[in-house]
Amino acid sequence: MKRALDTLEEADDVILGAGFSGLSAALRLAQFGRKVVVLEKHTLPGGLNSYYYRPGKYVYDSGLHVLTNRCPVSRRWGMPFVYRQLGLSAEQLPLHAPTAPSLVRLGDCSLETPVEGEALLEKIAADYPAQSDGWRALWALLRQDQLEPALAATPAREVLERYLGDAQLIDLLRLPVFLYGGYSAGDISFLIFRNIFRSLFIEGVGHPGSIKPWLDSLVSALKAAGGEVFYRAPVVAIEHQDGAVQAVRLESGQRIRAGNVVSSIGWAETRRLLESAPDDAPTAQTACISAVETTFCLSREEAAQACPHPMVFFHADERFDWDPAAHPFQSYSISCAAHFDFPEEPEYCFFKIAAYLGGEGWLGLDEDTYSEKKEAARARLEAELREKLPGLLHIPDDAVNETMTPRTVHRYTSHVDGAIYGGADKSFSGETRHRNLFLVGNDQGGIGVVGALISGIVVANLKILTGGR
Amino acid sequence: MTKDDVKQIVLDIIAEIAPDEDLSDVKPDVRLRDQLDLDSMDFLDIVMELRKQHGIEVPEDDYPQLASLDSCANYLQPKFEALNA
Ligand SMILES: Cc1cc2nc3c(=O)[nH]c(=O)nc-3n(C[C@H](O)[C@H](O)[C@H](O)COP(=O)(O)OP(=O)(O)OC[C@H]3O[C@@H](n4cnc5c(N)ncnc54)[C@H](O)[C@@H]3O)c2cc1C
Numbered sequence: 001m002k003r004a005l006d007t008l009e010e011a012d013d014v015i016l017g018a019g020f021s022g023l024s025a026a027l028r029l030a031q032f033g034r035k036v037v038v039l040e041k042h043t044l045p046g047g048l049n050s051y052y053y054r055p056g057k058y059v060y061d062s063g064l065h066v067l068t069n070r071c072p073v074s075r076r077w078g079m080p081f082v083y084r085q086l087g088l089s090a091e092q093l094p095l096h097a098p099t100a101p102s103l104v105r106l107g108d109c110s111l112e113t114p115v116e117g118e119a120l121l122e123k124i125a126a127d128y129p130a131q132s133d134g135w136r137a138l139w140a141l142l143r144q145d146q147l148e149p150a151l152a153a154t155p156a157r158e159v160l161e162r163y164l165g166d167a168q169l170i171d172l173l174r175l176p177v178f179l180y181g182g183y184s185a186g187d188i189s190f191l192i193f194r195n196i197f198r199s200l201f202i203e204g205v206g207h208p209g210s211i212k213p214w215l216d217s218l219v220s221a222l223k224a225a226g227g228e229v230f231y232r233a234p235v236v237a238i239e240h241q242d243g244a245v246q247a248v249r250l251e252s253g254q255r256i257r258a259g260n261v262v263s264s265i266g267w268a269e270t271r272r273l274l275e276s277a278p279d280d281a282p283t284a285q286t287a288c289i290s291a292v293e294t295t296f297c298l299s300r301e302e303a304a305q306a307c308p309h310p311m312v313f314f315h316a317d318e319r320f321d322w323d324p325a326a327h328p329f330q331s332y333s334i335s336c337a338a339h340f341d342f343p344e345e346p347e348y349c350f351f352k353i354a355a356y357l358g359g360e361g362w363l364g365l366d367e368d369t370y371s372e373k374k375e376a377a378r379a380r381l382e383a384e385l386r387e388k389l390p391g392l393l394h395i396p397d398d399a400v401n402e403t404m405t406p407r408t409v410h411r412y413t414s415h416v417d418g419a420i421y422g423g424a425d426k427s428f429s430g431e432t433r434h435r436n437l438f439l440v441g442n443d444q445g446g447i448g449v450v451g452a453l454i455s456g457i458v459v460a461n462l463k464i465l466t467g468g469r
Numbered sequence: 470m471t472k473d474d475v476k477q478i479v480l481d482i483i484a485e486i487a488p489d490e491d492l493s494d495v496k497p498d499v500r501l502r503d504q505l506d507l508d509s510m511d512f513l514d515i516v517m518e519l520r521k522q523h524g525i526e527v528p529e530d531d532y533p534q535l536a537s538l539d540s541c542a543n544y545l546q547p548k549f550e551a552l553n554a
Contacts (some may be wrong), residue, residue, distance in 0.1 A: 031517060033526070068483070075487065076510075084486070084514065186481050468533065 005250075010257035011037040014248050016076045016235050017264035019413070021046025021070055021441030023218040023229075024456030025262045026043065030227035031082075031161040032465055036226065037256070039248065041234035046217045046262070047413050048420060049449050053469040060402060061211045062412065063420075065335035065352055067309055068199035069450045070095045071117065072204035076145050078203050078450065085457045092217035095206030097348030100339045102205070102311035104176050105389075107318035110399050113174045117202040124169070131166050138163035142194050144201055156193035171320035176313040178198060178322045179356065181332045181447035182289065183188045184424035185323040191428070192445055199450060205311060207340040211449075225373065236274045238263075238437070248273075260436045264456070267432075267443040268416050268423050274434070284336050288419035289324050290406035291333075292377045297400040303338035303349035306394050313354055316388055325358025329384055332356070334393065353395065357414045358372035359406035359417030370407060378403045422449050438463050470549045472542035479541045482518040487513055495536040519545070523551060 015026045017039035030036040044050050049063035068309045069078030083089060102113040111127075113120050123138050125132040138160070146371060151159065155179075174193075181196045182188055206213055219229060234260075237249040240259060247257045263270040297468045298306065311336040324331060333356070337349040365373065384394050408417025416423065422442030438459050440446060446455020480492050483505070490505050501507055510534060518527040525548050527528065534544035 032513075033520070075489070076508075087517075213529070458510075460511055465513055465529070466509050 003230070004228070005233060006254070008037065008242060008254075008256055010259075011035045012259040013037070013262060014039065014256060014261045014375050015264065016248070016270070017041075017441070018045040018219075018229050018231070019441060020049060020218075020452035021444070021446050021456040022047075022262070022264035022402075023222060024082075024086060024453040025264070025440050025460045026227050026456070027218060027222045027225060027459050028460040029262075029464060030222055030225035031087060033226075034226040034464075036193065036222075037227040038222070039230050039233040039235050039250070039256075040229060041414060042412055043231050045219055045229065045231075046211060048409065048415070049211055050215070050412065051210065053210045054400075054402070056400075056422075057211055058400075059348065060295060060297070061213055062404065062408075064208075064211045064449075066098075066198075066205040066207055067356075067449055068096055068205055069203040070097060070202050072142060073198075073203055077453075078199065081166075081448065082453050082457070085461075086218075086221065086453070088217055088221060092221075094208055094455050095207065096340045096342050097204070097206055098310040098339055099341050100309055102176075103238060103309045103313070103316045103392075104172050105172055105312065106168070106175055106179070106320055107316065109168060109172070109318070112222075113176075113201060115204065117204055120201055123306060128166055130168050131164050131169055134163040135166045135169075139202075139432035142197050146260075147191060147194060150433050152189060152191035154332050154412045155320075156190045157187050158188045159193075167319075174322075175195070175320045175331075176311075178320070179313050179315075179331055181451070182322045182419050183421035183426070183442070183447065185289070185325065189323075192447065194427075195445070195451060196447065197452070199448065206450040207337055207342075209342055210348065213450045214449075231326055235273060237275050238270070240434055240437070242275060243433065243435055245274075245434050252276050253362075258436075260438065261339070262336075262438050262440055262456075262459065264441040264452075265426055265428070266415055266441075267423055267439055269414060269435075270432070270439065288359040288406075288415075288417035289356060289411060290418040291354045291356050292374075292381055292403065292405050293354035294378055294381060294401050294403045295354060295404075296353075296396055296398065297348050298338075298351055300338045300346060301348045302396065302399070303336050306396060307336035307338075308392070309334075309336065311335050312389075312392070314385075314389065316384070324356035325360065329355045329380060330355030332381075332385060333384075339344075351396075353381060353385055353393075355384070359410070359419055362406040362418060363410055367405075374403060377405060431464055459469060470546065472546055472554065473543045475545050475549060476509070476538045478523070479515065479535075479538060479545070479553075482515050482522070483507070483511075485518065486514045495538060500536045501538065502536070523550065 011033040015022045015038040072080040101112045177196045235248045239247045295454045315333040333353045409418035430444045440456045446452045
């Protein structure tokens with residue numbers, strides 16, 4: 001069958017990938033009357049946070065533990081920014097509040113994080129009286145819209161140590177942030193630390209019920225604005241000359257000329273598509289951060305019994321060191337959708353357990369070896385959590401469940417080694433060595449679903465709509 | 470449509486975009502950016518709202534014309550007139 005894609009020769013902006021950052025950049029650009037085309041390899045939108053169907057009319061969310069940025073703090077940040085810039089409403093991109101606190105657990109030490117940000121500020125100030133002044137000053141900094149560039153680029157731990165003198169408190173604060181977006185082993189920039197901390201705890205987590213309505217809203221708004229999305233349309237090369245990209249090539253050999261190319265597929269992944277560009281040769285990649293995750297599909301009651309918190313951020317050691325490739329099965333992210341204030345009673349709730357590890361060694365295996373490796377990882381994930389968090393979690397024995405691995409992530413998103421937060425190299429400006437090729441999403445620093453949405457908007461605004469003015 | 474009408478339209482849009490700003494004393498001949506907390510993204514929003522609410526297109530090269538209320542009025546008035554003609 002002939003598709004509209006087959007006759008497409010050019011577009012103002014060609015977007016690679018229909019994940020959240022690609023869709024948001026596309027929507028923003030299309031709303032300004034530009035001819036925008038999104039090319040997506042997979043058959044569905046969403047990328048790292050997509051969905052899939054299973055018998056019994058279950059729609060599984062891939063990814064999606066919780067979304068973030070629920071409470072507005074500023075019009076320039078989080079959901080108020082997304083709603084206004086994309087012309088969408090809270091009905092189209094809903095977020096429902098948690099009904100219980102989340103839990104950060106480092107070895108045997110626990111911190112319950114209340115639903116409201118200000119309550120967390122006061123709780124830590126009361127629990128750590130000697131740290132109270134430093135903590136309040138740090139909170140004010142984390143809440144600010146603007147960050148000085150030098151501070152933004154400083155390693156996060158260094159900044160935390162300037163404000164806090166308690167190693168355990170520092171680790172308790174780092175743990176959830178790294179689980180949620182620790183894109184490289186060791187440390188991350190204070191900018192990303194601030195973005196994630198603010199999203200998770202100051203503005204707070206929320207749940208959309210399912211990610212599908214969010215994606216449906218974005219795709220239908222994009223179409224209404226005149227943009228187009230084509231699935232099963234992998235880009236295999238980006239043609240360029242004299243520091244500018246000119247066209248993209250599809251697997252079919254078709255060539256589409258592009259005024260700008262906006263890539264959400266990752267920086268290393270994008271470099272691979274640039275033909276004969278020695279300057280853009282892939283840099284040595286440090287080990288990518290990936291995960292193994294099991295999702296249980298339960299009734300709300302069963303899910304509430306499995307886990308009493310909407311989120312549990314758990315690190316098995318007393319000290320928090322972030323190097324999942326070297327130390328797999330030490331850090332765990334657990335989420336339970338039973339503890340959110342949904343307007344309608346959900347038919348089923350997901351309880352998710354994930355362990356972080358390196359993505360290396362999961363690709364290129366024969367099916368039998370892969371199945372064994374996956375089964376071993378699934379069993380270890382459950383066994384470790386049963387042993388280490390007895391009394392807190394009740395992992396069901398015989399519930400409907402699904403396990404994903406770094407290979408699953410790679411298969412559906414094409415990220416190197418199944419990386420979930422992109423590579424260690426980021427381009428925070430979104431610029432590349434090619435003047436009309438821009439990065440959005442994880443590798444521009446837009447981590448998480450809301451981070452990805454913001455990234456698409458900001459790069460579209462600053463690099464294309466205002467032409468760097 | 471008078472120039473004052475156009476200025477009011479622009480002020481109404483700014484009030485939606487930046488609800489916390491005090492717009493009671495905006496000087497028409499001073500750059501909006503110099504008296505209000507507006508950044509380049511906010512100016513894009515003004516362009517977008519002109520398009521959505523009023524069907525007015527402001528091409529990228531003309532964005533500098535939106536610097537002050539006076540320059541907005543001078544630039545946009547003929548566009549509104551053309552639309553209503
Ligand atoms: C297991 C897991 C759990 C997560 N949990 C959460 C969570 O609870 N909350 C949260 O906010 N975030 C979560 N995230 C992170 C979040 O999903 C990502 O940060 C975000 O979705 C990244 O979006 P993106 O647009 O940057 O990239 P992606 O979603 O990766 O989009 C890139 C798209 O490009 C496509 N593509 C790749 N190569 C090509 C090509 N050559 N041609 C055409 N298309 C191509 C891919 O198929 C993909 O659709 C999770 C991620 C994972 C994997």
